[in-house]
Amino acid sequence: MSIHAVTITELEHHNDRVMFFSVTKPEGFHFQPGQFVRCGVALVSDPKNEEDFLMRPYSIASHPQENRISFYVARVLDGALTPKLFDLKVGDTLYLDDTAYGLMLPSRLEAGGTLICFASGTGLSAFLSIVKDNPWKRFDNVVVVHCARCAKDITLTDAFSQAVHEQGRDVNFRFIAATTREPDPTQCGEINKRVPQAIVDGDFEKMGFTLTPQWVRAMICGNPAFVDSMKKVLKDRGFTAPRGEKLGTYVAENFW
Structure with a gap:
């Protein structure tokens, strides 16, 4: 498994609790509607190993034929990752696994x-x-x-x-x-x-x-x-x- 750097292309805070954002779709990334993928941030300036990232699984909201991967995310006030996501803006970098999972098909x-x-x-x-x-x-x-x-x-x-x-x-x-x-x-x-x-x-x-x-x-x-x-x-x-x-x-x- 490898982790791809992706760029936030769209981001909208629907309110102070939920947000919808999209990132660039890595070349060769495939998924089926209903599946999820890990997405997150780097904890160090030059991440190389799994422990250098903070990743969580999120269901994918976009269609497989779209050139983006979209997510609908709720802020968890005491969470490790979502407060960081809510501070991001268009153009910032996130990280995405190369494999989607899930059997809710x-x-x-x-x-x-x-x-x-x-x-x-x-x-x-x-x-x-x-x-x-x-x-x-x-x-x-x-x-x-x-x-x-x-x-x-x-x-x-x-x-x-x-x-x-x-x-x-x-x-x-x-x-x-x-x-x-x-x-x-x-x-x-x-x-x-x-x-x-x-x-x-x-x-x-x-x-x-x-x-x-x-x-x-x-x-x-x-x-x-x-x-x-x-x-x-x-x-x-x-x-x-x-x-x-x-x-x-x-x-x-x-x-x-």
């Missing part, structure tokens, strides 16, 4: 039905890449559910809308915001509770979804507690993970 799901992508926080990144890759070639409809504490942390809706519109799939797509601590009633999402609880309470059925493995395929990406809770409620409804060559009805990935 649409191809590991049974085809057909409605694909529902459940994300907490910046776990949403991978789903932007997946939506850009025409998931309708495998599924009839696509729904993205983004769970965050407050409405101000749900900041990629326009990016999803643009990607969907460019593929002419507006009628086959829905974005659902879920807020858990939004103090302003006028800013609450369609769901105003934790998503696993909303499933248990039948909220998705009230929105017109039959949340069973006969009709739905699920993808889950987010913090470990969110992923574990989602896996439990889906398993209780009969959803199964892939096993070897056998396709599943849900796949999941923790983002740390």
